[in-house]
Amino acid sequence: MRGSLRVCQHPRCQHPGEFRAPNPYGRPPGPNGPGDYLYFCLDHVREFNAGYDWFEGLTAEEIAAAQSPLNVWPSETRAFKANGGADSPPRWADFNDPLDAISTRFRKRMESVAPQPRSDGKFLSGEDRSALKTLGLGQDADRNAVRSAYSQLVRKYHPDKNGGDRTHEKALQDVIAAYTHLKTAPAFI
Template identity: 70%
Template sequence: MSADRSTDRFHGRIQGGGRQCAFPRCYEAGEFRAPDPHGQAASGNGPGDYQYLCLDHIRAFNAGYNWFAGMTADEISMAQSPIYAWPSEARAFRANGNVDSPPKWADFKDPLDAISTRFRSRMPQERADGHFLSPEDRKALKTLGLGEDADRRALRSAYSAKVRAYHPDKNGGNRSHEKALQDVIAAYTHLKNQSAFA
């Protein structure tokens, strides 16, 4: 990129190409790229053909250009959808708009520690059996009083013991442990569906 282009007040100007404006009988330099109405249209195979216009003619082109021309109402609605440019679900490095969050997927691998160094304390941790535990998994295990390498049998045993300890029916109707019981049920419900405890 030349020094001139980086400070150019006209966004999109392409200098130094030696092209002439594509508008008939215009001899100005074609420094601005626009879709070529006579060329191949944009498709899944690429952006299509371009023409190069001078400043005056790119302004006229932009003023009269209708990207939605020829589309049905459904096609326009689809094109305006936020997922139009990337219609499949993508894994993101941001959660709830928080840029400083680690990746959320359990099978994340980072052999060069490019990302995990920054988020080491919050990254999913690998167990001895090769399964990963997210921070939520570790919190649930702590609620049940289990270590990170606990198996499904230990999970069920700890859950049963905690329910017996906290349930009002086992404590003469004492409801003071209701919150602890709810936490235990939530922790067990979360963990029993994780691959580490299948």
């Protein structure tokens, strides 16, 4: 609002009205527009904000719930597509033609972009699938199977368990990285 020719709407103030505040007596925001605002100078908008109480009329439990960091996203969101929607084949690539004249070009990409879903319906990202493969597990593995496979592979590759043999150090790092990723993956929480 800088450079605006508005004057502060506080009585007897002639400073520029650079800051807007909701007008409690004006038209509220809605489908027909943003609503009415009051325009104040910095000192008067601070005064207006100091008199505004967001929690007025709420109980202590309602205030605590509103201040909770978990309150910012009250519902679960759907998982995003693995490829983010970029470079996906055209809709006609799904066309099932008898000569495979159209869908042949995109078949391989469609199989890699849309792999078979898990039996429990949870989404697995490409990283999740890669980590499961590192642990030697299928896509329907649960948290207990991941933990068990991790324990077995650490015992197998760790130098303390195999006589000091460090040739499997890279495999051990891969197993640890895979488990670290999977234990925080949404499908295994």
